[in-house]
Amino acid sequence: GAGVSQSPSNKVTEKGKDVELRCDPISGHTALYWYRQSLGQGLEFLIYFQGNSAPDKSGLPSDRFSAERTGGSVSTLTIQRTQQEDSAVYLCASSLAGTDNQPQHFGDGTRLSIL
């Protein structure tokens, strides 16, 4: 079956531009997560969606970052006025339910490079 799909796989853009990253979770998974993986560092939680509940945005590093999840499925992470420190791999994950004991299934990520 299809796994978590992320697009684009690579994105290069100039500083100051806006970017949109897309995540298509596994069908039937109600929970969706975004993480950021910077070179030489671990994964940093960004935002979490569970069903129709209000998202947990506690990990977003600044107000330049936002995310939406339409129809409980596809999610878009938007970074406005990009800066060089935004360069990282952005990983999306989904799980069957947003409970603590469910493993998360990850996409292959979007590698974002800000020039």
Next chain:
Amino acid sequence: AQSVAQPEDQVKVAEGNPLTVKCTYSVSGNPYLFWYVQYPNRGLQFLLKYITGDNLVKGSYGFEAEFNKSQTSFHLKKPSALVSDSALYFCAAARQLTFGSGTQLTVLP
């Protein structure tokens, strides 16, 4: 706040030898712990989890992990390493997975 620590950035073992990748955690309440593996330019793959019950958890590809509550540890183990096990390994605590910094495992032929 919960935290996860992986004290070794790198672990090197010879093929056929046992391997251990260390993880310690700080979590209030009952911990839900996970191990994930990441191959180059790929996302993370789930290996195994501890929720409750047996302290020895068996997972994919022959990996297992031992939960030790008194030492707050959840070390990943494999009796006989393969070259193909070489990858980046992450320990994590649920729910918005708090990750350790990762351990690069290299299995030498």
